[in-house]
Every structure is written in structure tokens, then in C-alpha cells.
Amino acid sequence: MSTPTTRRSLAIPRLPASDILGWAVIGALMVLVGVPVIFVLVQAVFPGIGLTRDWGFSPQTLAEIAERPLWQQSLRNSLVLAGGAMIGGGLLGFALAVLRHTVRFPGARLLDVCAWVLLVTPSFILAQGWVLFASPSGTFTAIFGSTVLADLVFTPGGLIVIMSLTRFPLSYLATTAALHWEDPALRHAAALSGARGWTILRTVRLPLLAPAALSGAVLIFIDTIGDFGLPAALSASYQFPTLPYSIYASVRQSPVRFELAGVLSLYLVAILSLSVLIYLRLLRRHRFASLTAQSVAFVAPPARRPWRWSALVVAFAALSLGVPLGSSLYVSLSHSVSRGPSWENLTLEHYRAITTGGSTILEGAVNSLLIAAAVAVLATILGFLIGVVLTFTRFPGRGFIDLTSTITLAIPGIVLAVGYIFVWNQPVLSHVGLDLYGRPVLLVLAGTAAAVPVALRLQLGALAQVPESQLHAAALSGVPLIRRLRTIVAPLIAPAVLSALVAVFASGVFDLAATTMLAPPSFATLPVEILREYDRGKYGYATAGAIFSAVVIIGLAAVSTVIGRRLTRRVAPTATSPHRKEPAR
Known part of the structure; x- marks a missing residue:
């Protein structure tokens, strides 16, 4: 009778959740900022690299x-x-x-x-x-x-x-x-x-x-x-x-x-x-x-x-x-x-032209508002996660994350947009289904890359005020990292999150560099349409579009701020403990 052989299981070390979050943040920053900037700078000495067959040094x-x-x-x-x-x-x-x-x-x-x-x-x-x-x-x-x-x-x-x-x-x-x-x-x-x-x-x-x-x-x-x-x-x-x-x-x-x-x-x-x-x-x-x-x-x-x-x-x-x-x-x-x-020269015809059907500025405003909303959500979430890594973890790549998230402030939007063209226009990406050049999603990615430093700075101060003892107590109780961030950190810094969300949204609507370079030909965006009508000599129509859009953006930002503050007051009490009990009925 043969003795069964004992198999040793190969123990694979598991990374802490904070390190996993740190590497995920590094990956996101490299895709959004690092690779496009490096790629556009490399073109100076390797023209056409990745884009043409006859590139060289x-x-x-x-x-x-x-x-x-x-x-x-x-x-x-x-x-x-x-x-x-x-x-x-x-x-x-x-x-x-x-x-x-x-x-x-x-x-x-x-x-x-x-x-x-x-x-x-x-x-x-x-x-x-x-x-x-x-x-x-x-x-x-x-x-x-x-x-x-x-x-x-x-x-x-x-x-x-x-x-x-x-x-x-x-x-x-x-x-x-x-x-x-x-x-x-x-x-x-x-x-x-x-x-x-x-x-x-x-x-x-x-x-x-x-x-x-x-x-x-x-x-x-x-x-x-x-x-x-x-x-x-x-x-x-x-x-x-x-x-x-x-x-x-x-x-x-x-x-x-x-x-x-x-x-x-x-x-x-x-x-x-x-x-x-x-x-x-x-x-x-x-x-x-x-x-x-x-x-x-x-x-x-x-x-x-x-x-x-x-x-x-x-x-x-x-x-x-x-x-x-x-x-x-x-x-x-x-x-x-x-x-x-003069009174005879006053008119509202330019504003009527904007609000009627078929207006390119109105179509561009709707598209730009949707893109800005997506950018605001993504940039605020990414800025929040970067702030968490920098504030509450001992991840060894924190210095690199801080440098990468800050360097975007010194990178002009036109350079970042050119880098996105070079990266996402490579023929090899079409074979794997990632040919994003010429699609509106690229505007969202470029806007997120440019807005991350702003969203991070607006939340970093509030994150520094959150006591680590609450997170340590929740971790000792077995609460997962994502739940700790959702139930403790996010409610405590809700006003800062709201400020970042509104600020990124308001500034992202008029992002001229990214939309000029990356918007598809048949996809109208607000800043491009305003500049195009201005270049055509339709100054009244162009300025009316800018003023009308600015009023709408300010109104949306104000309404969002009021609603967000009311929600913040309701959510804030839940941040006192990750194990909040329901009131007795």
C-alpha cells in the first residue's frame, strides 16, 4: 500500500491593500500623464517613433x-x-x-x-x-x-x-x-x-x-x-x-x-x-x-x-x-x-440664435458640459485616492506619485494634448481595440490628466486633518480599505470633495487646448465653436455663446454646491464610526 505523497502548496505573498492602491495610482498617472509627456518629448530626437516606419535617431x-x-x-x-x-x-x-x-x-x-x-x-x-x-x-x-x-x-x-x-x-x-x-x-x-x-x-x-x-x-x-x-x-x-x-x-x-x-x-x-x-x-x-x-x-x-x-x-x-x-x-x-x-442697436437676436434648434454653440455646450462632468468625477476620485496614498500609507512610491501628480501643473495643455495624439494614434493600438484617437473619450482622459493636480490640492489639506487613529481602529476590526475610505474618510472631507468636484467641472468646460487638438471633426465642443464663430467674424453670436454658457455653468455650479452641502450635512454624522448602529425602532 503506497503512502500518499504530501504536496507543498506554494505560498504567494499577498500585497497589502495600501500597496495595491499605490501601484494602481501609479498606473493611472503613467497612462494619463507620464507616457504622453515622455512620448512627445522623445519625438524631438526620434521623430515619428511609433507612428511611422521610417523613424530614426x-x-x-x-x-x-x-x-x-x-x-x-x-x-x-x-x-x-x-x-x-x-x-x-x-x-x-x-x-x-x-x-x-x-x-x-x-x-x-x-x-x-x-x-x-x-x-x-x-x-x-x-x-x-x-x-x-x-x-x-x-x-x-x-x-x-x-x-x-x-x-x-x-x-x-x-x-x-x-x-x-x-x-x-x-x-x-x-x-x-x-x-x-x-x-x-x-x-x-x-x-x-x-x-x-x-x-x-x-x-x-x-x-x-x-x-x-x-x-x-x-x-x-x-x-x-x-x-x-x-x-x-x-x-x-x-x-x-x-x-x-x-x-x-x-x-x-x-x-x-x-x-x-x-x-x-x-x-x-x-x-x-x-x-x-x-x-x-x-x-x-x-x-x-x-x-x-x-x-x-x-x-x-x-x-x-x-x-x-x-x-x-x-x-x-x-x-x-x-x-x-x-x-x-x-x-x-x-x-x-x-x-x-444706442437703443436702436440693442438686440437679443444672438441669444435667440443660440437657444434655437440647430445651434452649433448649444450643441457644443451640451457636449462640453457632459465631458466636464465626467472629468470632474474621475479627477476628483483619482485626486482623492492619490491624497489617501500620500497621507495615510507608507507606500515606497509616494515621492514618484507626488512628483507626477504635480508636474502636470507645469506641463502646458497643448503639450499634453499633442502627447495624447502621439500615444493614442499608434497603429498597433487598433489591433487590440484601443484606437481612441478621434473619439470623445480621449477628451475625458486628457481633461482628467490636466485636472488631477487641482483636485488633489483641494482635497489634500482636508485629508491631513483626518486622524489616522480612526482608520487604524477600523483596520484592526477587519474593515477593508475601500470600506474605510468610503465610510470614514470620504464623509469627513466631503466639503473638500465637493469643492474639487465643482472647481474641476467649472474649469473643464472651456478647456480650449485639449478640445482644439483632440475633438473629433464631427463632435462639437463649446470652446472650439466659440473660437470658430469668432474667427468667422460672427462676434455677437460668439460672445453671446460665451456669456450664455458662463451663466449656465455658474448656475449649475451654484446649484451643485447647495445640493452637495445639504447632502454633506446628512452624511457627516455617519463618519464617527465605521460600525454605526441603526437607531432602535
Whole structure:
């Protein structure tokens, strides 16, 4: 009788749930951000790799900028525009923030409203407003009968002024955050030494704001040099090629020049990376820590002549916000701009044309709203999961996740969109059913990639306030990870989740770069249709579409916020324990 053989089972180690979540997040970030960015940069030295059969190693393409006047002009224009806006917008935002938080006067909150409205308004909408105001056939000429403003605005210096007026909120908000707290001992010591108010401000407070000033200026530089909206809006009125617009043109031309888009994208990413490194080096050279245990919230004293500062703020708001948005509103309500302001010239025909059947802008608005809603949900969920990995786990790849999720902030949308074309247009993907190029789903993926850093940052602060002891107690009780996140973490940070959801939704509707590059030819999207009607000369119809859509988006965001807050109040009590018992009946 034979003895049965004993088989040893091969023990396969199981990964912790937190590590599985971490690797899943890395996979998602590589698909959404890492692979497209790497692929577009590799095209600079391997033109056509993965897209054509005759690709090869061509590093000499990088030096062709010396032989291409358009490349040189694009690079020069981008650096001049971004550098000028960095200086002008940085100083403007810094000065306005210091004024806002140094003295009290009526209308000071108007600066906050102006900054936030400009921050959330798409750049091509603001640029269109300035073009409609300053062009030889624009509202300024119709009202005053002079074309002198066109000669001032449609120059490199005029564009720098426009970008400074539209990008100053980045410097303003960065400086405002640094002005909230102060150590009164520093001010009192200066006063006891005989220093007066202006001297204290100049020698004590302003030097300590150097990190905020540098941060705001660098953010303006990064945002301006990667902006696609301004050159796209100017293309019909003023030729001012920039790197983002030249990248767009290289992909849109026939035949497509892969190496041109790759080289220009490499230049753009290199400039952005260098600017960030210089910024970090400047901050590390000196210490600016000044807050102590005696620090308190700064309370601004009343101004001596408040009417003077109020008049200045109103005039600035009228210039930076009233001119571009007011011009768009005026054009949308006018039969013809050239007739000038009169009751006979007012009309609602442009708004009627939008709301009637067959309107391409209405069709584009519906499609863009659906895409933005999908992007908001996916980006918020992914941002939540990334925040969980960074906050509550010891996953070894946390540094890589943080870097990848942050680097998208410095990657222009046009570069990311070109990377999506290169990745998802490869012939090999059609054999496995993943040929997504030319399908609306690619707009959702690209929008999610661009929105992840915003969704993450809006939730990361709230996640840091959640005590780990609650998660540890639930884990010891055998509660799975997904259930812990759903029943404990998500209800506790529900307001932050709601803020991320609404913010990503509102900003995703007017994503011009992704929709211009990735939208299928027969698939209408709102920003593309607005820009197309604008280029056709239908200014009233285009501006009416922008204003109508903005009102709808603001209304949807407000309703969503109200409903979300009510749901948050109902859900919040359930977060006290993962084993909440039902009340006795």
C-alpha cells in the first residue's frame, strides 16, 4: 500500500491593500500623464517613433532653431510675453495685495472679487474681449471714433500689459496668503526705534514677503508661457506666434511634422523646468521665517483718505475686468458694433440664435458640459485616492506619485494634448481595440490628466486633518480599505470633495487646448465653436455663446454646491464610526 505523497502548496505573498492602491495610482498617472509627456518629448530626437516606419535617431533637429525664423520668433515672443507679464503682473498683484491688507477702505473686497473672476475666466474669452474693445472696428472706435488704441494694444508691449492685467491674480493671491499673519513685536520694535508707517512697511513687512512675491511671479511666468488662449484669440487680428501656437500649427499642418511638435514641446518644457529650479534655488538661499507663537491675524487700520483708495480700486476693476467682459457683453447685445451704443442697436437676436434648434454653440455646450462632468468625477476620485496614498500609507512610491501628480501643473495643455495624439494614434493600438484617437473619450482622459493636480490640492489639506487613529481602529476590526475610505474618510472631507468636484467641472468646460487638438471633426465642443464663430467674424453670436454658457455653468455650479452641502450635512454624522448602529425602532 503506497503512502500518499504530501504536496507543498506554494505560498504567494499577498500585497497589502495600501500597496495595491499605490501601484494602481501609479498606473493611472503613467497612462494619463507620464507616457504622453515622455512620448512627445522623445519625438524631438526620434521623430515619428511609433507612428511611422521610417523613424530614426535625429538629434540634429534640436539645432534647427538657428535655421527656422518662425521658431526663433515664437521662442522670442513667448519669452518676452512671459517675462514681461511676470514682471508687470507680479508687481501689480504684489502692490494690490499689500494695499488690500495694509489699510481699510470701502470697496477693498472688490479686489478679491476681481482676482477670482479673472482667475476662473478662460484666457481666450478675456483675450477676445480685449480684441473686441481695441481693434480698429471695435467698441472703443465705435464709441470714441479713434483707432489710436489699436496701435497701442496690438504690439508686444500692449500684449504684455493685457497679460499683466489678466494674470495678476496669481501674484495677488500668493501675497495675500502671506499677509494674513504677523508678529506685532517686529512692528513695535521698529516703531520704538522711531520708524514711521511707510518705513516699517518698506523695511520690515515687504522684505519678509519675498517668497510670496517670487512665487506669484514664477506662477505668472509658467501660466503665460504655456498659454494657448491668447495667441488663438489674436490669430485673426494680430500675428504674434508663440511656442504653444507653433506646436498647434505643426500638428495641424499637412503633412504633419512630428519632429517640429516634439522639438518645440521640448523647448517649452525645458524653459518651464528651468524657471521652477531657479525659483526653488532663490528660496533656499535665505531664510524668511518670521512667525512665532506671538503671531496674530493682522488687522489693517483705517485709511486716512479712504475715498482715494476706493476710487483707485474701482478704476482698476473697470480696466482689468470691466473692459474685456463689458466689451463682450456689449457686442453680444448689439446688432453691429460699428453703429455705436444706442437703443436702436440693442438686440437679443444672438441669444435667440443660440437657444434655437440647430445651434452649433448649444450643441457644443451640451457636449462640453457632459465631458466636464465626467472629468470632474474621475479627477476628483483619482485626486482623492492619490491624497489617501500620500497621507495615510507608507507606500515606497509616494515621492514618484507626488512628483507626477504635480508636474502636470507645469506641463502646458497643448503639450499634453499633442502627447495624447502621439500615444493614442499608434497603429498597433487598433489591433487590440484601443484606437481612441478621434473619439470623445480621449477628451475625458486628457481633461482628467490636466485636472488631477487641482483636485488633489483641494482635497489634500482636508485629508491631513483626518486622524489616522480612526482608520487604524477600523483596520484592526477587519474593515477593508475601500470600506474605510468610503465610510470614514470620504464623509469627513466631503466639503473638500465637493469643492474639487465643482472647481474641476467649472474649469473643464472651456478647456480650449485639449478640445482644439483632440475633438473629433464631427463632435462639437463649446470652446472650439466659440473660437470658430469668432474667427468667422460672427462676434455677437460668439460672445453671446460665451456669456450664455458662463451663466449656465455658474448656475449649475451654484446649484451643485447647495445640493452637495445639504447632502454633506446628512452624511457627516455617519463618519464617527465605521460600525454605526441603526437607531432602535
